[in-house]
Amino acid sequence: MRERTASEAAPRVSVVVPTRDRPDGLLRLLLALRAQSLDPVTFEAIVVDDGSSAGTNAAIEMARRGARFAIRTVRLSGRGPAAARNAGVAIARARTVAFVDDDCEPECDWLAALVAAAETGEPGAVAGRIVAADATSLAGRYAAAARLLDDPRVERGESGVEPTTANAAFPKNVLDSLGGFDERFVAPGGEETELAARIRARGLPIRSAPRAVVRHRFPDRVGPLFRTAYRYGVGNGIILRREGRRRHAATTALGALALHRLPLAAVAFSRAGASLLDAARFAVVDFARKLAYKAGVVAGAFLRADEPAAPSHLARADAAARPHSLFAQQDVVVVSNQSRHEGPSQPVHQIVKRLRGDHRVLFVEANHSLGKIVLSLLGKPYALAPFGRFRVEEEGRFFVYTPPPRLPFRHFLRPIGRLQQRLLARSVRRAAARAGFESPILWTFVHQSAALVGSLGERLAVYHCVDPWGELIPAAGMGRREVVLEDERETASRVDVVFATAAALRDDLLPHNRASHYVPNAVDAEAVLDSIRRLDPGRDTLAPLPRPRIGFVGAPERKVDAALLEAVARLAPEWTFVLVGPLRNFPGRRQLRKLPNVKLLGPVPPADVPATLSALDVAIIPFSVDPLTRGVSPLKLFEYLAAGPPIVSTPIPEVADLRDVVRIAGDAAAFRREIAEALAEADDPEKLRQRIETAHRNTWDHRVADIARVLETKLRTTSDSRRSQSLPGPAAPFGSALGRDRVRDRVLR
Numbered sequence: 001m002r003e004r005t006a007s008e009a010a011p012r013v014s015v016v017v018p019t020r021d022r023p024d025g026l027l028r029l030l031l032a033l034r035a036q037s038l039d040p041v042t043f044e045a046i047v048v049d050d051g052s053s054a055g056t057n058a059a060i061e062m063a064r065r066g067a068r069f070a071i072r073t074v075r076l077s078g079r080g081p082a083a084a085r086n087a088g089v090a091i092a093r094a095r096t097v098a099f100v101d102d103d104c105e106p107e108c109d110w111l112a113a114l115v116a117a118a119e120t121g122e123p124g125a126v127a128g129r130i131v132a133a134d135a136t137s138l139a140g141r142y143a144a145a146a147r148l149l150d151d152p153r154v155e156r157g158e159s160g161v162e163p164t165t166a167n168a169a170f171p172k173n174v175l176d177s178l179g180g181f182d183e184r185f186v187a188p189g190g191e192e193t194e195l196a197a198r199i200r201a202r203g204l205p206i207r208s209a210p211r212a213v214v215r216h217r218f219p220d221r222v223g224p225l226f227r228t229a230y231r232y233g234v235g236n237g238i239i240l241r242r243e244g245r246r247r248h249a250a251t252t253a254l255g256a257l258a259l260h261r262l263p264l265a266a267v268a269f270s271r272a273g274a275s276l277l278d279a280a281r282f283a284v285v286d287f288a289r290k291l292a293y294k295a296g297v298v299a300g301a302f303l304r305a306d307e308p309a310a311p312s313h314l315a316r317a318d319a320a321a322r323p324h325s326l327f328a329q330q331d332v333v334v335v336s337n338q339s340r341h342e343g344p345s346q347p348v349h350q351i352v353k354r355l356r357g358d359h360r361v362l363f364v365e366a367n368h369s370l371g372k373i374v375l376s377l378l379g380k381p382y383a384l385a386p387f388g389r390f391r392v393e394e395e396g397r398f399f400v401y402t403p404p405p406r407l408p409f410r411h412f413l414r415p416i417g418r419l420q421q422r423l424l425a426r427s428v429r430r431a432a433a434r435a436g437f438e439s440p441i442l443w444t445f446v447h448q449s450a451a452l453v454g455s456l457g458e459r460l461a462v463y464h465c466v467d468p469w470g471e472l473i474p475a476a477g478m479g480r481r482e483v484v485l486e487d488e489r490e491t492a493s494r495v496d497v498v499f500a501t502a503a504a505l506r507d508d509l510l511p512h513n514r515a516s517h518y519v520p521n522a523v524d525a526e527a528v529l530d531s532i533r534r535l536d537p538g539r540d541t542l543a544p545l546p547r548p549r550i551g552f553v554g555a556p557e558r559k560v561d562a563a564l565l566e567a568v569a570r571l572a573p574e575w576t577f578v579l580v581g582p583l584r585n586f587p588g589r590r591q592l593r594k595l596p597n598v599k600l601l602g603p604v605p606p607a608d609v610p611a612t613l614s615a616l617d618v619a620i621i622p623f624s625v626d627p628l629t630r631g632v633s634p635l636k637l638f639e640y641l642a643a644g645p646p647i648v649s650t651p652i653p654e655v656a657d658l659r660d661v662v663r664i665a666g667d668a669a670a671f672r673r674e675i676a677e678a679l680a681e682a683d684d685p686e687k688l689r690q691r692i693e694t695a696h697r698n699t700w701d702h703r704v705a706d707i708a709r710v711l712e713t714k715l716r717t718t719s720d721s722r723r724s725q726s727l728p729g730p731a732a733p734f735g736s737a738l739g740r741d742r743v744r745d746r747v748l749r
């Protein structure tokens with residue numbers, strides 16, 4: 001008899017997860033559900049996306065890969081957590097509905113213990129334990145010491161507790177009969193207490209499930225703790241007003257005057273094991289949090305005459321905190337180092353793809369040199385625009401300008417380079433006027449752009465450094481190092497903000513512009529996952545090649561260490577080594593073609609890259625460790641991680657700090673050994689989870705959101721007049737908080 005799958009079986013429990021703009025936490029939660037000890041065909045997850053801006057779909061699709069339980073989705077438009085939970089309950093197929101939040105990570109026995117408690121005894125609600133996750137921040141350590149959501153009564157297994165939807169279960173028929181959560185609570189706080197009161201009024205028990213444990217990730221800062229306490233105070237104040245108990249709300253507010261509780265709280269924290277300094281800090285935070293809660297109670301009980309769909313004080317707060325509102329109003333002129341359709345995975349194209357939704361964009365593509373214009377007349381695939389070309393791709397929204405050909409020798413002789421910059425500035429200024437742009441943001445990816453800065457009357461100028469041009473251009477025989485570096489330094493010193501894709505590049509530019517930020521490359525997770533979803537399971541793009549297949553996908557150029565690859569291939573003749581990518585500028589192609597177990601396949605269409613990665617057993621980054629790769633952020637690194645194969649790399653700086661998901665080897669013998677160990681762990685689900693999580697934390701959606709926050713702040717602090725020199729003051733947050741040791745954990749999100 002055929003075994004039933006998760007989609008066919010009637011589930012024993014439905015897990016409802018409301019979410020909004022927390023893709024990292026959502027992915028972590030869904031992967032934790034994959035590790036549950038409860039049989040996966042007996043439960044389903046229902047993710048209710050309440051108006052997320054980006055990243056949620058990618059998190060869900062990543063979690064679906066290999067999941068044996070059904071993951072269903074509902075999408076709302078910002079109606080609040082109460083409405084989101086009700087939407088999940090409405091489509092739940094099980095008799096028991098469990099709730100967990102996207103900032104929680106359940107332990108492996110969580111769902112089994114919660115369901116067992118829910119199915120034992122008289123029908124009613126069940127509350128599990130909510131334990132603070134390990135943290136090093138003051139806010140996180142305080143939350144653990146204060147046991148903010150960890151009710152001791154639940155730990156003791158008592159009844160009559162207060163269920164919290166971060167870890168609770170209810171009979172579906174009870175929720176249906178009660179009408180679910182009260183959707184007038186459009187912000188978190190109050191809806192759980194109000195539902196629990198109605199359950200108790202029905203005479204139904206609320207029991208504890210002490211073995212059902214989730215770990216809650218509290219914010220790293222105390223501000224969000226205070227805001228959450230205030231919101232919950234507002235919700236409970238509304239309940240008191242409805243019940244005619246405003247006097248109780250007033251009594252609660254008077255408790256704010258009890259300053260003697262500060263030293264008492266410090267003593268309590270000290271007795272619980274905190275150091276004297278921490279006990280004092282925790283006492284202050286605890287007092288401020290309770291003060292915020294009491295202020296919320298007063299606001300809910302006395303300052304709210306009615307219950308509009310969106311509470312006025314919350315609506316004002318939401319409008320004040322809406323991210324990137326000033327940045328989103330700006331037109332953007334992007335001066336690219338790529339042509340319009342060249343290399344869609346390149347940073348400039350990924351950023352422009354995300355800018356086009358909220359901005360009018362003028363895309364200035366990189367035109368070719370005079371020599372390539374001649375080659376285009378001979379049928380070569382180069383742009384033919386000797387006098388420039390302006391076109392509109394989206395009426396009033398997206399414009400593309402191809403400037404006239406670039407001058408030869410501009411990287412050898414600075415006078416020619418300066419002339420080239422003036423010509424480019426004049427042509428871009430005319431294109432911007434034709435597009436109707438006034439005071440736009442100038443965002444250049446071209447290091448030779450100093451004369452362009454200030455020529456558009458722009459509100460803000462940005463230089464985005466994506467390669468070590470001072471090493472790359474001379475290595476290709478196209479310029480002198482000192483000329484290239486001088487041009488780049490002049491550009492960096494004139495703009496308002498510098499972004500660099502490698503920490504070394506940021507460090508090099510920091511002396512010339514103190515607002516230099518480290519923004520590494522990333523992955524278009526949605527595109528990769530969409531391609532993987534559409535793969536034919538029976539199709540193997542590398543079918544003629546024997547396994548195991550060890551492969552590099554990308555542009556090898558001068559970065560790939562051909563000598564290392566040759567040595568490894570000779571040490572492992574039983575493996576097939578595959579290089580996929582343009583080989584025209586790869587000097588090692590001749591020596592590698594001589595080896596029978598090395599296959600140089602050339603480039604594949606971008607749409608076929610995920611299929612090629614899926615056909616590899618191990619993905620490799622065999623780059624030389626030299627001044628060139630010191631400033632290289634491998635574009636394919638996070639694409640490798642999203643596609644799933646184990647990765648082995650040489651110790652280049654931009655990979656060295658990812659040792660938890662990338663194996664590092666410095667010589668041929670070590671490289672062969674690491675590949676062998678990677679092959680042995682290829683099917684390890686925990687390793688796969690780590691790789692997928694890392695990829696999801698490093699998407700272009702995240703990068704552009706981080707960049708937008710920096711530009712939003714800069715727009716609010718920079719006058720409309722141009723600044724010819726870099727801004728004074730310390731290095732901005734990207735330079736410090738998002739340094740090389742923070743690639744995997746984006747602290748500004």
